Amino acid sequence: MIPVFGEVFGEPIPAYFALLMVGYTIAILFAAHLAKQLKLDKEIIIDLGLLSLIVGVAGGRILHVLADGYFWDYVHLCTDPAQVVWRTVSTAGECSHLSGTWIDAARECHAAERDCLAWAKFWNGGLAYYGGLLAVVPTSIWFLRRERFPVGIAADLAGVVAPIGIVFGRLGCFFGGCCFGLHTDGALGVSFPPYSPASEAQFRDGLLASKALASLPVHPTQLYEAIGCALIAVVTFHRLSRRTFDGQVFLVFLAAYSVLRVLIEYARADDRGALAGLSTSQWISLFILGGVAWMWQRLDTQPSQRS
Secondary structure, three states, X not given: OOOEEEEEOOEEEEHHHHHHHHHHHHHHHHHHHHHHHOOOOHHHHHHHHHHHHHHHHHHHHHHHHHXXXXXXXXXXXXHOHHHOHHHOOOOHHHHHHHOXXXXXXXXXXXXXXXXXXXXXXXXXXXXXXXXXXXXXXXXXXXXXXXXXXXXXXXXXXHHHHXXXXXXXXXXXXXXXXXXXXXXXXXXXXXXXXXXXXXXXXXXXXXXXXXXXXXXXXXXXXXXXXXXXHHHHHHHHHXXXXXXXXXXXXXXXXXXXXXXXXXXXXXXXXXXXXXXXXXXXXXXXXXXXXXHHHHHHHHHOOOOOOOO
């Protein structure tokens, strides 16, 4: 776990945010390269990528605040910070360990101070991928239609590069310590350091005597998803030149990622929000799978414009 990648002008560089930006940059440039190979305007793809970055971060943050189990923490940080009990620190030593390691601004070392903007500080971590996806899709359709760019082909490019971006995002989660898994005694178990999100969660659950102890080994669910998305990227890339209708590659990505996410959620231990035994992300995944099946039948009769 390396929550901070050094400093720039005295300001820490959060590992999560740094890797997220690297992933976005690589995804945008690769999408532009693919568009050029297809003899399409790569500048539109770059513009779309930058727009998606802004909209995606906003959507991801909103869903995180509303559905990941932190809503009342953000409210209390503004109204009564003392109620954020399990994230308070008691000594300067703990504060030095905690600084920069938590998924959101609620984990900073100022539990006694009000912070009504903590919910908006996305650079501290805390982005729900599905929130970004749900915001980006309609925005991208609007932008592409305005630019008279083939929506289906652009979607297929996204189906190739989106999983690449997720790989870097999940690596950022691993270095930051968030999105950790359940306790395991298996060979793949990873122990996070004292005062990490996993250590704090296990202390709250009575699995550790103190949050000053390293966590018990947990499933590295961040790496599971990163590996899964790397495989999805390989599949969608090879499918791009073999698609039978525009939008097919994007639907393959959506279906594959949804299945992957449903499975990984069963191994995650961080707060996810839940309804009827399923996490928010699992419910969204199931709805997406239904939407993919419907769109596949609808688009399967339309031949691809370009190969």
